[in-house]
Amino acid sequence: MVRDVSFGQYFPGNSLIHRLDPRAKLLIFIAFIVIIFCTFNYAALGVTAAFTALFLILSRIPIKFYFKSLKVIIFIVLFTSVINLFYGVGDPIWQWWVFKITWDGIHRAVMVTIRIICLILSSSCLTFTTSPTELTDAIERLMSPLRAIRFPVHEIAMMMSLALRFVPTLMEETDKIMQAQKARGADMESGNVIKRARALVPVLVPLFVSAFRRAYEIATAMECRCYRGGSGRTRMKTIHMGRRDVLAFIAIALVIGGVIVCNIFLGKTV
Amino acid sequence: MAFISIENVEFSYDEVEEGKPVRNAVDGVTLGIERGEFVAVIGHNGCGKSTLAKHLNAMLLPDSGKVYVDGDDTADESKAFKIRETVGLVLQNPDNQLVASIVEEDVAFGPENLGVDPAEIRVRVDEALKAVGMYEYRTHAPHKLSGGQKQRVAIAGILAIQPDCIVLDEPTAMLDPNGRREVLSTLIKLNRERKMTVVLITHYMDEAVLADRVVVMDSGKILTQGTPDEVFSQVELLKIHRLDVPQSAELANRLIGCGVDIDRIPLTEEDCVKMLGEVLE
Amino acid sequence: MSALLELKNLSFVYGQGTPFEKKAVSDVSLSVNKGEFIGIIGHTGSGKSTLVQMLNGLIKPTEGQVILEGEDIWKKPKEIRKVRFRVGMVFQYPEYQLFEETVRKDIAFGPSNKGLKGEELDKAVERAAAFTGLKSDLLDSSPFELSGGEKRRAAIAGVIAMDPEILILDEPTAGLDPMGREILLSQIVNYHKERGNTVLLVSHSMEDIARVADRIIVMNQSRLFAFDETKKIFARGDELGQIGLQVPQITRIMQRLRGMGYDVPDGVLTVDEAFSAVCSLLKKEGRIW
Known part of the structure; x- marks a missing residue:
């Protein structure tokens, strides 16, 4: 049945974060991701964590949805932190066979965990507060200088937004086809890798056939609605940078500054 | 000239198949549609009704014959977008007509393509969503709506273009009875309250009964047309072509066959009860 | 006579234990005899689709039992696939499940999963195609070259070819025109008469159900609203109207x-x-x- 994954979902709202220019949000997000991985000590990491928390609170989206998005990646977090735990250098404080835990390893594990959590929460914050259309619109505009070198900016943005629109539809469809083939006795749960891969054919073929049929119908529907490419198009939701966007840029600048200061003056933890 | 004038249109899909003669999907149709009319076109799958619908907004061009929309020839390429602004086309599968991930952004798609001013788009989108009763769902994701709701959003997407006429190609074929009722009452409202010209392509005769005029198509040709009363009283003709007739009309027709005197074939439950009451008096 | 299929306090809850928990079927108990033609009605979201998917083990009930010829189908969860050959299920718009190179191979998918081979398999395919009125010269063409109505027939034949004791059809006539509906429905009736097995037909069309069903299951808001002979159900037109079903x-x-x-x-x-x-x-x- 339809999976309720909150990661990547959009929650309409009217918070400060919702109202930020999507271009500003996207740029800040990219800068923030870089910064997260340039933190060398707990203090610097603390600055980024505080910034993440600030954004979450300002987004006015119930915290439980953020927790749900974390739940999806809990295994990745555990896995990477365990790996890091055993990869530390220095004197072991615990050892068994080839496995050893050092203070260095513990610090690494903790830091990597916090980094991933910040990463997931901030990207959730971006997708929760920005509709796919706004996001692709922002990408289209940020990339518009590339049009000068005949890069098909509008087409790519349109492709992205159609893809985002049809992901849930195709997921539902996959589910339906799988059920139908199971009803005909298809065995998808047992056998080795090759057998399982072959069992996907009865699902993938109808899925592709239907995707092509859909593509044709969507194109017709778009033409019926006077679509003729990107030239001369206007947008209902106009975006322009305002005071709050400037504020947001100042905030991210302060975070960058803070992280640099912490990195220089407090030295490397790991 | 009628608002939409179809003059002796022939059309065949270019299927080059050996041994099979090329059959015209639309085979010499002449039909005029006036402003403000509610016309239903019924017939079997493959009778040419959907092909005809795509001729009304220049999605398809006739092999021979002409289609004029508000005086413009659909074969004139420079008029194609003007014609699509005048005649909006809603398709069968509601899923494949919605292109954006948020309802209101989808409805905005048409006017955005036309380069309408942003503030004006907002007004049009809100108004179109209210007209189909989907304003409360404006920030929802399309894939979470029911079939009937999706189809109403698709209708709103066409309304936002502000056409004079809306053509619907079997809009209810994939819907459940509730969805069908929602879409039909929306269409009736648009026709009665906003004087919107509506052309409804369908194979449900109970939907056709609601129209001002019914056109019956068979093998690419017009078999018969007239008011629902006129068309559905030809029970024998419709039965020969294996088309549905209302059960009330069928009953009346069989009673006439036994020599019972019935002057008007009833199409609705109400009329039939009245008719039977008079007969049994 | 013992029942062929028995449902005991059958319930299903989607997303159990999450905030999105939703009851789809609650506490349905009924039994169906061999050879009956049962209609299932109820508006969208009434739970009828979930109900029928539990009958062949595609969905495992969260509570209650599905008993087929005296045995709980989930007694041996590893053998649930065997149940699917005994309880055939034709989904809505089944033409979207066609995938093989030829119609013949596609119809053979189910029965060969069941273990049929060679001549036996050919026979099953041809017999199923005949039941749905699919012309035999179409068997060697690609399913994607068929017309809409023919695709639907091929897909239904793919389930009939497994020779199930119970055949479930979910809206088999959806999207067909009146003539196509009529023909397909009479083929299903013929199949039922000739094979003498049990058929469960889910449909929104009360006219269709009225013509073919011996008894009708009415679902409303995840519960069994009524289960009775067709005439008795349709005599309750007012009640049905209140739950959004029009006779x-x-x-x-x-x-x-x-x-x-x-x-x-x-x-x-x-x-x-x-x-x-x-x-x-x-x-x-x-x-x-």
Whole structure:
């Protein structure tokens, strides 16, 4: 049945974060991701964590949805932190066979965990507060200088937004086809890798056939609605940078500054 | 000239198949549609009704014959977008007509393509969503709506273009009875309250009964047309072509066959009860 | 006689234990005999789709049992696939599940999963194709070259070819025109008569159900609203109307005539029945002979 994954979902709202220019949000997000991985000590990491928390609170989206998005990646977090735990250098404080835990390893594990959590929460914050259309619109505009070198900016943005629109539809469809083939006795749960891969054919073929049929119908529907490419198009939701966007840029600048200061003056933890 | 004038249109899909003669999907149709009319076109799958619908907004061009929309020839390429602004086309599968991930952004798609001013788009989108009763769902994701709701959003997407006429190609074929009722009452409202010209392509005769005029198509040709009363009283003709007739009309027709005197074939439950009451008096 | 299929307090909850928990089927108990033609009605979201998917083990009930010939189908969860050959399921718009190079291979998918081979398999395929009225010269063409109606037939044949004891069809006539609906429905009726097995038909079309079903299951808001003989169910037109189900026009007309004091039978289902009822009234008065 339809999976309720909150990661990547959009929650309409009217918070400060919702109202930020999507271009500003996207740029800040990219800068923030870089910064997260340039933190060398707990203090610097603390600055980024505080910034993440600030954004979450300002987004006015119930915290439980953020927790749900974390739940999806809990295994990745555990896995990477365990790996890091055993990869530390220095004197072991615990050892068994080839496995050893050092203070260095513990610090690494903790830091990597916090980094991933910040990463997931901030990207959730971006997708929760920005509709796919706004996001692709922002990408289209940020990339518009590339049009000068005949890069098909509008087409790519349109492709992205159609893809985002049809992901849930195709997921539902996959589910339906799988059920139908199971009803005909298809065995998808047992056998080795090759057998399982072959069992996907009865699902993938109808899925592709239907995707092509859909593509044709969507194109017709778009033409019926006077679509003729990107030239001369206007947008209902106009975006322009305002005071709050400037504020947001100042905030991210302060975070960058803070992280640099912490990195220089407090030295490397790991 | 009628608002939409179809003059002796022939059309065949270019299927080059050996041994099979090329059959015209639309085979010499002449039909005029006036402003403000509610016309239903019924017939079997493959009778040419959907092909005809795509001729009304220049999605398809006739092999021979002409289609004029508000005086413009659909074969004139420079008029194609003007014609699509005048005649909006809603398709069968509601899923494949919605292109954006948020309802209101989808409805905005048409006017955005036309380069309408942003503030004006907002007004049009809100108004179109209210007209189909989907304003409360404006920030929802399309894939979470029911079939009937999706189809109403698709209708709103066409309304936002502000056409004079809306053509619907079997809009209810994939819907459940509730969805069908929602879409039909929306269409009736648009026709009665906003004087919107509506052309409804369908194979449900109970939907056709609601129209001002019914056109019956068979093998690419017009078999018969007239008011629902006129068309559905030809029970024998419709039965020969294996088309549905209302059960009330069928009953009346069989009673006439036994020599019972019935002057008007009833199409609705109400009329039939009245008719039977008079007969049994 | 013991029942062929028995449902005991069957319930299903989607997303159990999450904030999105939703009851789809609650506490349904009923039993179906061998050879019956059962109609299932209820509006979208009433739980009828979930209910039928539990009957062949595609969905595991969160509570209750599905008992097929005296045995709980989930007694041996590893052998649930065997149940799917015994309880065949045709989904809505089944033409979207076609995938093989030829129609023949596609129809053979189910029976060969079941273990049929060689001549036996060929026979099963051809017999199933004949039941759905699929011409034998189409068997070696690609399923994607068929017309819409033919694709639907091929897909239904793919399930019939498994020779299930119970055949479930979810809206088999959806999207077909009146002629296509009529033909397909009469083929299903023929199949039922000839094979003598049990058929469960889910449909929104009350006219179709009225014509073919012996008994009707009515679902409403995840619960079993009623399960009774067709005539008795349709005589409850008012109640059905309240839960958003409309009985056929002719049934409503005759019901109202009855209410006006005329002596017509209860639960008239077809124009034929209505015609003979009205005729016998007229004859009594000597108006016609």
